[in-house]
Amino acid sequence: MSPQESSVQPFQFLLLVGIPVASVLLLVQCLRWHRCRWPPGSCQKPDDPEEPVSPSTPLPEYELPKQCQAPTLPEVAAFYQELHMPTRGQTITRQLMNxxxxxxAREVDHRGGCLMLQDTGISLLIPPGAVTVGRQERVSLVLVWDLTDAxxxxxxxGLVSPVVACGPHGASFLKPCILTFKHCAQQPSQVCAYSSNTSLLDAKDWRPLxxxxxxxxxxxxxxxxxxxxxxxxxxxxxxxxTARKWLQLAMFCSPLAPGQTHLQLRVYFLNNTPCALQWAITNEQPHGGRMRGPCQLFDFTGARADQCLKLKYISEGWENVDDSSSQLVPHLHIWHGKCPFRSFCFRRKSGCPQSSLSSCRCCWSPAVSLGMTGANWLALSQSQPLRYLCLHVALSPSSYGIPSLCFFLY
Structure with missing residues (x-):
């Protein structure tokens, strides 16, 4: 082999081997860079087959999904126009912009005026002299049931009152106006009023007032x-x-019909304010649910653990449809006023004779959790066999004054 041939051979080896290896390394680096551009959990392009999009984490029951697109100016204008349109003394409940x-809403002049939201305990007083003589101002009072605005x-x-908006945002008057609403704190000295100096559609900025x-x-x-x-x-x-507030438990049930074999009960954990109960009533309307019996009031503290509704007894001929006889309610969902609820579903056992179910009532009694037993319930339900659905639902951690639910279906 000549010296010239031996000098060319290493160069040809580099061309044949080195360039493909370098190309492969460069390609791998490009692919790694391309994949790193997508942060974990972000959506990729529909035509990217490399990595499937993982399913989104389920939201908590009280958290609504955020809007992906900002509302347009015409949508915002229509939103506020409807809120400030005089309602002739009526209270309107409506879904606007999610x-x-x-x-x-109403118009007020120098004589002043008052707005009230029916069955909520919320009012706004514009005193005489707050508006300049000869002028008319359009004002609105809004109860916000969007829980993400809290x-x-x-x-x-702990949240102990509703979120209330007075509009138009930023409006000022010659005299102070008076806003009044209910709270459920046990110690008024522990209550702090908060304000968000933002419009209703903007991101909230809550600060102590x-x-x-x-x-x-x-x-x-x-x-x-x-x-x-x-x-x-x-x-x-x-x-x-220790912080304490008053809580109300409300029981709802859908209408009953003759020959009905299934029944669902829903127990709401609500702040002891009129507007919280009205929220539950409004939430039940699409399902035809009605409140069965009075609400039960009891003491709730910030130091409590998660609450658990336990089904203690079901009368003969009925069975629980759910896999579990207990329902857990996270403490902070109650403490932060998210209005959580839990449901139980029951059905008649196969082979049991049908009865005419037409009405139902429930009552709350601390005595039930203290002394009522399954034998007592059995004796009660056997007074008219298979006509009554008798339930004993207890709330735990249990203590004196924490109620149990006695539910009678007949």
């Missing part, structure tokens, strides 16, 4: 307004003290 709202709270804070101009009584908060915005009340106990 928000469930209860509102009333303040973000720590585990020590301060004591001047705010008066909190046993079950009511009254705020003197220098301008219109969003307002609510938060329970904030001092260091070393």
């Amino acid at each position: 928000k469930l709202l209860v509102f009333s 303040p973000s709270l720590s585990h020590k804070q 301060g004591q001047p101009g705010t008066h909190t009584s046993r079950d009511e908060c009254r705020i003197l307004l220098s301008h219109f915005s969003l307002y609510t009340c938060v329970l904030e106990p001092p260091l070393g003290q």
Whole structure:
């Protein structure tokens, strides 16, 4: 072999081997860079077959999905136009821009006026002299049932009132207006009024309002307004003290029909305010659900654990459809005023004679959790066999004053 041939051979080897290897390495690096552009959990292009999109994590029951696209200017204008349109003294409940709202609007002049939301305990007073003589102002009062508009709270804070908006946002008057709404705190001195100086469609910026101009009584908060915005009340106990609020449990059931074999009961955990109960009633309307019996009031503290509804007894001829006889309710869902509910579904056992189911009632009694046994329930239901559906549902952690549910279907 000549010296010239031996000098060319290494060069040809590099061309034949080195270039393909370098190309492969470059291709791998490009692919890695392409994949790293997609952060974990983000959506890829529909035509990208490399990595399937993982299913989204289910949202908590009280959290609504966020809007992907901002509303257009015409949509925003139509939203506020409807909110500020005079309602002639009526209270309107309507879904607007994915928000469930209860509102009333009117025009006021120098003589003043008052707006009230029916069955909610919420009112707005514009005093005489607040509007310049010769002028008319259009004002609105809005109860916000979009739970995502409430303040973000720590585990020590509790929501004890509704979120209320006065409009138009930023409107000011010659005299302070008075906003009044209910709260459910046991100690009024632990209640702090919050305000978000934003419009109803903007991202909220909740801040403590301060004591001047705010008066909190046993079950009511009254705020003197220098301008219109969003307002609510938060329970904030001092260091070393336990926060407590009043809770109401409400039972709902769909209409009964002759020959019906299935029945679903729903138990709501609500703040003890009129507007919270109205929310549950409104939530049940699409299903035809009605409240069965009075609400049960009981003491709820920020130090409690998760609550559990346990089915203790079912009368003969009926069975629980669900796999479990207990339903867990996270503590913070209750403490932060998210209005959670749990349901039980029952059906008649096969082979049992049918009865005419036409009505139902429920009652709450601490005595049931203290002394009622399955034998007692069996004796009660056997007074008219298979005509009654008798249930014993207990709430735990149990203590004196925490109720059990006695439900009679007949």
